[in-house]
Amino acid sequence: MSGELLADAPGVLAALAQGASAVLLGLGLLFWFAGSWPLLGRASYLTKLHYLGISDTLGSALMLLGLLLRFQREWPLLVLALLSLVVWNTIFGYVLAACSQPRRRP
């Protein structure tokens, strides 16, 4: 029994990776919708930016992790996409927030 399991280890691992990838993709999609939904409401601009950070940065990062498990041979490009996406989205959120503020004299 254990011998059979060991022999089939690559198959089991692949199935696990597929399952985890599906979970991550689903979670990312959930974050996307949950974070984008408040944009339709009447919250203040900055509050909406907080929610946008959830969907844009964190949700998309989860999706890319899911893709990373699914297409392991493409890891360099996916890691590059993950890095640039997290940094770009976060800094863009900061730029939008900073630009919404009136200039204050020191």
Added chain:
Amino acid sequence: MSRLIVIALRMLIWLLLSADPELLNVAIGLAVSLALPLPRRVRALSPGQFWRALGDSVTALPQAYSQAARLLLHRRLEESVVHDEPARVGGRASSVLVFLDVFRITLTPFTIALGLEGGGRRYRVHELVFEEKER
């Protein structure tokens, strides 16, 4: 140190883009990283400061996910406040440090950095606060 970080970042992007660890490719990447213009004047940055800021930014990632989950579960309970957070390196900090600090603050869904003021001594931070949470 700041220049070294810029060059290392360029090498990382080159290697990930080309996905080719051969010696010739690495040499070309290094040549390109060194040939591109570097900032002429940089402010002092010690390795200790850099690694601490980088570590804080990385540990902010799991915090960001736990905060996101709490924010999504507690909708409509929040109010927003603006406060000042002292910068860890007062005065004229290196741009790498400012970048990492802004990244760390803005990454977590509860807080967004609004800018650096007081001559670089503190960050203005916009924060969501739960009404039930005691401050």
